[in-house]
Amino acid sequence: MMALETNINNLVRLQAVPPDWPGGFWGHWVFFTVVIIGFVLTMVMGVIYIERRGMGRMQSRLGPNRTGPFGLLQPVADAIKVLLKENIVPTAADKLVHWLAPVVAFAPALMIFAVIPFQNGAMLADLNIGILYVVAISSVSTVGVFMAGWGSSNKYSLLGAMRNVAAVVSYEIPLVLAIVGVVLIAGSLSLNQIVLAQDIPFILLQPLGFFLFFAAGCAEINRSPFDLMEADSEIVAGFHTEYSGMKFAMFYLVEYAEAIAISAIITTLFLSGWRGPLLPPWLWFIIKVLLVFFAMVWTRTTLPRIRIDQLMAFSWKFLLPLAVINLLVTALEVLASPAGLPWVVVIINLAIMAILILLWSKFFFKLGWGRIEV
Amino acid sequence: MGLVISFWILAAICILAALGVIFLRNVFRAALSLILCFLMVAGLYITLSADFLAAVQILVYVGAISVLIILAIMMTREVQRGSPSNRLQIPAFIVAILLLEVLVLTLLKTPWQIATTPPLAPTTTALATRLFGEGGFILPVEIAAVLILSAILGAIVLAREK
Numbered sequence: 137m138m139a140l141e142t143n144i145n146n147l148v149r150l151q152a153v154p155p156d157w158p159g160g161f162w163g164h165w166v167f168f169t170v171v172i173i174g175f176v177l178t179m180v181m182g183v184i185y186i187e188r189r190g191m192g193r194m195q196s197r198l199g200p201n202r203t204g205p206f207g208l209l210q211p212v213a214d215a216i217k218v219l220l221k222e223n224i225v226p227t228a229a230d231k232l233v234h235w236l237a238p239v240v241a242f243a244p245a246l247m248i249f250a251v252i253p254f255q256n257g258a259m260l261a262d263l264n265i266g267i268l269y270v271v272a273i274s275s276v277s278t279v280g281v282f283m284a285g286w287g288s289s290n291k292y293s294l295l296g297a298m299r300n301v302a303a304v305v306s307y308e309i310p311l312v313l314a315i316v317g318v319v320l321i322a323g324s325l326s327l328n329q330i331v332l333a334q335d336i337p338f339i340l341l342q343p344l345g346f347f348l349f350f351a352a353g354c355a356e357i358n359r360s361p362f363d364l365m366e367a368d369s370e371i372v373a374g375f376h377t378e379y380s381g382m383k384f385a386m387f388y389l390v391e392y393a394e395a396i397a398i399s400a401i402i403t404t405l406f407l408s409g410w411r412g413p414l415l416p417p418w419l420w421f422i423i424k425v426l427l428v429f430f431a432m433v434w435t436r437t438t439l440p441r442i443r444i445d446q447l448m449a450f451s452w453k454f455l456l457p458l459a460v461i462n463l464l465v466t467a468l469e470v471l472a473s474p475a476g477l478p479w480v481v482v483i484i485n486l487a488i489m490a491i492l493i494l495l496w497s498k499f500f501f502k503l504g505w506g507r508i509e510v
Numbered sequence: 511m512g513l514v515i516s517f518w519i520l521a522a523i524c525i526l527a528a529l530g531v532i533f534l535r536n537v538f539r540a541a542l543s544l545i546l547c548f549l550m551v552a553g554l555y556i557t558l559s560a561d562f563l564a565a566v567q568i569l570v571y572v573g574a575i576s577v578l579i580i581l582a583i584m585m586t587r588e589v590q591r592g593s594p595s596n597r598l599q600i601p602a603f604i605v606a607i608l609l610l611e612v613l614v615l616t617l618l619k620t621p622w623q624i625a626t627t628p629p630l631a632p633t634t635t636a637l638a639t640r641l642f643g644e645g646g647f648i649l650p651v652e653i654a655a656v657l658i659l660s661a662i663l664g665a666i667v668l669a670r671e672k
Contacts, residue, residue, distance in 0.1 A: 233539065264632045265565050272565040275573025279545055282580050286538055294584060301581050308573070325634060 153257040168260040172249045179425070180392040181211040186426065187433050194437040215385065223381035226288060233287030238379070238386035241280025244273045245393040252400050253328045255410050255417040266327040267315055270401060271308075274356070277394065278304050281375050284387070288378035296374025299364050299444060303355055306451035311352035313459035317345040317466040318405045321477060331409035339406040340482045344462045344489040346406045348455055350431070353402065355451070357394040360436040364444055399428035453503045458492055517557050524550035537583055545576045559629035562637060 158167055185208060192199020201207040225234055248270050250260040263269050278301060285297020319325055321341055322333035330338075339346045355362035364370075371377075376387045403409055403424040410417035412424075442450065465488060469481055527550060530543035548571040555564035630636050641647055 230536070230538070233542070263561065264634060265561050268562070268565045268569070272568040272573065275569055275577075276549075278577055279542075279572065279580075282577070282584075283542065286580075286584060298581065298584060301577055305574070305577065 153255060165260070168250075168258075171254075172246065172260065175254075176246060176249060176393050176396065179396050179422075180389055181215075183392055183396060183426070183429050184211045184214070186430065187436075190430065190433045191437050194434070218385040218388070219382055221381040221384075223383065224378075226290065226378050228289040229378065230287040230289065233283045234378070235383075237280050237283035237287055238383045238390070239280075240283055241277050241390045242386055242393070244276040244280075245390050245397055247273050248397040249400065251327050252404055253331055253409060254421055256332075257328060258418070259328065262326060262328050265325050267319065267325050267330070267401075267405070270327075271312060271315070274394075274397070275304075275308070277390070280390075284379065285375040288375075290378050292371040292373070292377045293375050295371050296377070299371075300358065300375065302444075303358070303362065303364065303447060303451075306448055307352045307355040307455070310348050310451060310455035310459040311356060313456075313463050314342075314345040314349040314352065315405065317342050317463055320463075320466050320470050327404050327409075331404055331411060334408035334411065336477070336479065336482065337406065337408040341477055341485060342406065342462070342466065343486050344458060344492065345466070346402070347489070347493075348459050348462065349402060349405070352451070352455060353398040354432060354435065355447070357398055358391070359395060359432055361439040361441050362447060363441060364447055395429060395432060396425065399425045399432070402428045449500075449503075454496060454500055458496060461492060513557050517554070520550045520553040520557065524554070538580070541576060541579050541583060544579070545572055548572050548576065560633060562633045 158164065188210065189199040189201075189207065199207065200210040203209040203213045225231060251263050251266045251269055253259045253262075281300045282297050285293045285295075285300070288294075318330065318338050321338065322330040324330060324333065354360075358364075376384060379387055400421075403421060407424045407428070409424075410421040412420035415423075465485070469477060469484075473481075524547055527543045527547035531540050531547065534540040534543060548567065552564040552567040552572075555561075555567060639646070641651065
């Protein structure tokens with residue numbers, strides 16, 4: 137069995153892109169840095185188009201369709217408009233913090249892509265601690281939001297930033313617990329190894345983990361229905377109320393770069409990353425990322441925004457218990473069949489997911505929704 | 511060579527950031543300086559081939575502890591603009607000097623050993639074995655976790671208004 141596994145590993149490694157492709161250490165570094173920046177910027181344009189047109193379609197309206205063919209140039213027009221606007225900084229603002237905040241928020245969103253494999257071995261750095269790096273780096277983004285909220289010296293900004301920390305601290309726990317389930321099955325923290333381990337996509341082996349990660353991920357990056365930090369009807373625009381021009385564009389970019397990052401991580405962890413028949417691997421990767429993003433747009437247009445107390449309750453009373461149960465079940469399954477999970481587990485896990493979600497939805501009412509006292 | 515250069519850059523920024531934490535009058539900026547210091551320490555861990563420790567450093571200290579410090583600053587009205595005045599300056603100075611002396615003495619007296627073996631490639635496996643393997647440290651870790659939890663519960667019970 138071991139010999140067979142080593143053989144398969146060797147085979148796969150033969151097809152893999154060598155770690156210093158193309159052209160040595162610096163060539164690799166420069167190439168992938170440029171690719172990542174280009175990928176993120178192009179994808180942001182693409183997903184903004186998908187989001188606006190998709191939302192328009194789902195809400196029975198047209199969406200932007202005047203600029204260019206099918207409104208394809210609308211993101212370009214938006215970008216130019218936002219860059220040409222005046223940059224206004226409030227007098228009472230902490231100038232340095234106000235200026236640094238968009239940069240601090242943007243850098244981690246870009247750095248996440250360093251460990252995401254676009255093809256077998258095609259990534260900036262195949263870290264042994266890949267997914268842990270992603271979790272650690274993404275937590276730095278919060279600091280940027282904080283700096284924006286505090287540096288603006290605006291009540292609404294501060295409220296938005298505080299809501300953000302409450303959400304991030306609560307949702308980080310189910311998010312990480314959902315990742316641990318995947319890591320248990322794959323037996324590695326490296327994202328490329330996790331993709332290689334997915335002969336059965338982990339969305340089938342970890343259906344509950346997928347939904348937990350999707351919900352917690354959407355909450356982490358403030359997407360609807362969890363966009364309380366910038367709830368327009370309550371606190372103007374949350375932490376970026378006082379931002380305009382280029383700096384506002386940076387926050388807009390961060391929002392979508394994070395959405396793409398979460399989609400890419402979901403693709404890598406649960407949808408078997410770059411793997412797929414016929415089409416080249418990088419194309420499969422992009423298709424899957426866009427599919428996950430489309431699901432995010434779908435939830436955004438379908439569900440109403442939740443209240444702040446419901447936000448907390450949803451994390452602590454719903455996601456956290458389910459994440460712990462999911463981790464326990466996964467650990468038991470891995471213990472029972474260490475050589476690799478058989479197809480039967482897929483059916484068992486789907487059944488467990490259905491029962492748990494149904495039961496806990498009933499139980500959630502008993503726990504008193506958003507009320508602290510039960 | 512590259513390692514030496516990065517070490518000195520990281521160390522210099524780290525010490526500057528640490529000084530910033532003490533000398534900046536604006537508490538929020540001091541907290542940001544603390545975050546920079548934590549990040550540089552994580553960088554130092556990377557130069558020591560301790561990648562797991564570096565990620566945990568960022569996750570715990572930047573992602574959790576600093577965020578809670580900043581939240582506490584935001585929640586406190588007086589603290590937002592400059593430090594509040596109090597009379598603990600001299601006692602704090604004495605305690606800090608004593609601590610500095612202990613640290614300097616330990617640094618100078620310890621016979622530092624330099625490992626001859628190259629660093630482990632995947633650090634996670636070695637850490638997992640030390641934690642969960644035979645004679646591992648799982649019990650002390652769990653006890654520490656339970657202790658912290660009970661301390662948090664105690665703090666909530668004490669601070670809660672009836």
